[in-house]
Amino acid sequence: MKVLGQQIQDSGLRYRRAIAHLSTDALLSNLSVIQSMARGAQIIAMVKANAYGHGIRSVSQRLSQHVFALGVASIDEAIALRAHGIHTKIILMEGVICPEDLRLVSALALDLVIHEASHLKWLAAHQLPLNDVWVKVDIGMGRLGFFPSELSSVLAHCRQLPQIKGKLRLMGHLSHADSPKHDHNSHQRAVFDQLVQQFDMPSSLCNSAAISAFPESHYDFVRPGISLYGAAPSDASWSESSTALKPVMTVKSRLISIKNYQPGQGIGYGHDFVCPTAMRVGTISFGYGDGYPRSVRSGAPVLVNETLCPLVGRISMDMMTIDLTHCPSATVGLEVVLWGDGLPITSVERFSGISRYELFTNVQNRVKFIWDGV
Numbered sequence: 001m002k003v004l005g006q007q008i009q010d011s012g013l014r015y016r017r018a019i020a021h022l023s024t025d026a027l028l029s030n031l032s033v034i035q036s037m038a039r040g041a042q043i044i045a046m047v048k049a050n051a052y053g054h055g056i057r058s059v060s061q062r063l064s065q066h067v068f069a070l071g072v073a074s075i076d077e078a079i080a081l082r083a084h085g086i087h088t089k090i091i092l093m094e095g096v097i098c099p100e101d102l103r104l105v106s107a108l109a110l111d112l113v114i115h116e117a118s119h120l121k122w123l124a125a126h127q128l129p130l131n132d133v134w135v136k137v138d139i140g141m142g143r144l145g146f147f148p149s150e151l152s153s154v155l156a157h158c159r160q161l162p163q164i165k166g167k168l169r170l171m172g173h174l175s176h177a178d179s180p181k182h183d184h185n186s187h188q189r190a191v192f193d194q195l196v197q198q199f200d201m202p203s204s205l206c207n208s209a210a211i212s213a214f215p216e217s218h219y220d221f222v223r224p225g226i227s228l229y230g231a232a233p234s235d236a237s238w239s240e241s242s243t244a245l246k247p248v249m250t251v252k253s254r255l256i257s258i259k260n261y262q263p264g265q266g267i268g269y270g271h272d273f274v275c276p277t278a279m280r281v282g283t284i285s286f287g288y289g290d291g292y293p294r295s296v297r298s299g300a301p302v303l304v305n306e307t308l309c310p311l312v313g314r315i316s317m318d319m320m321t322i323d324l325t326h327c328p329s330a331t332v333g334l335e336v337v338l339w340g341d342g343l344p345i346t347s348v349e350r351f352s353g354i355s356r357y358e359l360f361t362n363v364q365n366r367v368k369f370i371w372d373g374v
């Protein structure tokens, strides 16, 4: 076992088949792009869903000193962060799913989002001190939140609960921020603005798309997710500053085989692709079992020695095949880029119909995650 351990150490990470390189510099640079767009609004960094697949502990550790709070979806994510020694404010974006979890909310000093009548009952019965409570209002999203007409009585209820030691804050979410010209935006923003004026509370409305599209609606706190990781939320919803975002994750693997085929040879399962001419085809050790979707179509680019080479044939669980005919310099063992630095994730999105959000969060943990920078 000792010999094996030494061998693994000696080989370092050179022979890992599938790697996600993560850049601290890119993460911090994206944060500062967002900070300059936010013009004074404080940042709630969304680290839910394992920091959009980038690793919740590593990302939070790098951001925690620089942001107002971290946004998580579940109490388990909050527990993991506190266990990792992160003391920054953490907001439970979906609130709790049972009254018992409120004990953990108090014990871990979490901020709580409330959005449901049952939350009010649970809060009233809860004895331990609570941090800030964010009252979520449904301004037309049709998902979580009290209706605007309920807000006055919800706030009155919360204000008479002595266990809420922190502040009461207001949170809304836009349903169409990634289509900034859509009519729903102006209506929902007007509803939220009216509530902010009426109740005069610290407030938060904007995700990445809205930060870029609606600078006049930033209020006190903004909640970027995807933009922190270096991707614009959608092609329509991000201004020219998108060029300033840098991909935090670069997914790489290696060529494990290169073969020359005659015209008419089918490639891989089902022979979805048949060589129209003589072709040089490379096999990469990365498949849907690593997080490269099976639905990506032939033609999707892979970066090989600075040349974009098209995917050919069906993605397998552990492998994928590319046309290397126009990349004579490619050799077995060569590292290739599937998305990230030099190859935007949107180029994979275009060939699969799978959103950049899903591509990031689909990366599996058998891929080796390696951070560089400070």
Ligand SMILES: Cc1ncc(COP(=O)(O)O)c(C=O)c1O
Binding pocket: 046, 093, 173, 206, 207, 208, 209, 223, 224, 225, 226, 227, 233
């Ligand atoms: C309530 C809320 N705020 C902010 C965000 C961040 O959104 P984005 O990743 O588009 O910036 C999300 C993400 O789903 C969310 O649910």
